Amino acid sequence: xxxxxxxxxxVDLEDVRxxxxxxxxxxxxxxxxxxxxxxxxxxxxxxxxxxxxxxLEVLEHGET
Numbered sequence: 077x078x079x080x081x082x083x084x085x086x087v088d089l090e091d092v093r094x095x096x097x098x099x100x101x102x103x104x105x106x107x108x109x110x111x112x113x114x115x116x117x118x119x120x121x122x123x124x125x126x127x128x129x130x131x132l133e134v135l136e137h138g139e140t
Contacts, residue, residue, distance in 0.1 A: 087111070097128060 094112040107125040112118045 090114075099125060 096110045
């Protein structure tokens with residue numbers, strides 16, 4: 077992946093006020109990731125549901 081592209085998606089978690097993930101049966105392979113930033117700005121990303129589930133599993137079990 078291009079470093080310039082990767083850097084543009086970097087988020088400082090201290091700037092995040094709320095993070096919400098929602099799933100829909102209409103799109104079982106996708107999830108909506110809503111990020112509310114300090115100051116009230118909200119961005120919604122459509123992400124791969126399997127990726128999110130694997131990341132959450134790693135976080136829950138402390139795997140690296």
